[in-house]
Amino acid sequence: MKRKNAGERADIYTRITEKIVTDLEKGVRPWMQPWRAGNAIGRVTRPLRHNGLPYAGMNVLLLWSEAMARGFTSPTWMTFKQAIELGGAVRKDETGTTVVFASRFTKTELGSGGEEFDREIPFLKAYTVFNVAQIDRLPDRYYARSEPVLDPVAHIEHADGFFANTGAVIRHGGDRAFFSPAGDFIQMPPFATFRDVESYVATLSHEATHWTGTPQRLNRDLTRYAKDKSERAREELIALS
Template identity: 60%
Template sequence: MSDTNETPRQDVYSRITNQIIEALEQGVKPWTQPWSAAHAAGHVSRPLRHNGKPYAGINVLTLWASAMTGHYAAPIWMTFKQAIELGGRVRKGEKGSPVVFADTLRRTETDEATGDEAERFIPFLKAYTVFNVEQVDGLPAHFYARAENVRNPDERIAHAEAFFAATRADIRHGGDCAYYSPALDIIQMPAFEAFRDAQAYYATIAHEST
């Protein structure tokens, strides 16, 4: 029975692994820190289903990678069927992105020697394909609307500056690492301009302050 279940599961793992490898070969690191030597701009939101529920686990990485390589700003993804049900249609030639659904299969097995029955729970992954809304035409307007106006990534946030100034933390800038040094009692940060946006900069300071 294990051989029967192993092949499709390995296919899922291979598909996801190959998708991440392909992204890496194009220079995309979906799990990377929110700053880079290239001063990357552009805010990446957590991937969402068509109903607004967020993806989790490995799906976040694979969809981030797909969004970056495809240059999609929208965070919403849906299946081919969901797009049709919502009045849209995936454009011809568009390539979907793999996501997985994790579940367990409950099975009762009988011990041949004793005749005793025991329940066994077998984990499995099921893969399916989704498309970013920017690959779909004809959806209701709200699927294409930006959630909020994007702040200039070079603009500092006044109330955040005031908050961290009030903590009297010794925050220093330079290098390409973010860390707190207990020995020196300082927070070392990359330059503000190295972060993808102001929110990422202040979120990193907050992380190193706790």
């Protein structure tokens, strides 16, 4: 039984690790989503349980990654049972997202001399949740759109000037931040959806780095550098042999 639990725990860790690595290989950093979702109330940046409490730890990465991949704008997630208890119904053929619950329990054991001692045993349990966007007939509060932003985040004037001087085409809209090599433009979520101006500048700076790195803008031939580097490495190997 212990071997089975250990195997299940290792499998959960493996699946989570593989998912995060896959996102990173696609250029997606699942821990970075500094703008709020389309129907989040206020500047919420962490996924929420059905009761409004935020998720923590690796569940934040898992749910952010899944929301971005599948276009979910609601920050709220719940189990199949919780949806039913709230009067809702998960739509047919919808697939859930795996999250984990980690805790410890205390077990009393006997030592070599017959004495009793308590040992804390950690455990990890996986379960499935669904985004509000996958569930019908929930109370209206789960589908409420965010109120208009009445107190927008203030801009940093010199930062705006810097990005303007780069000449990059910066578009705003949607819920993703990316650089489009084909269209040669930077796409950003609306400014007012960011939790603060620092998050906006940090995200735009990251995308501007991709913008500056396109071949047509660099206009550099690095083939000679690569060849020289290869030849130097070969010479060093010969010297060491």
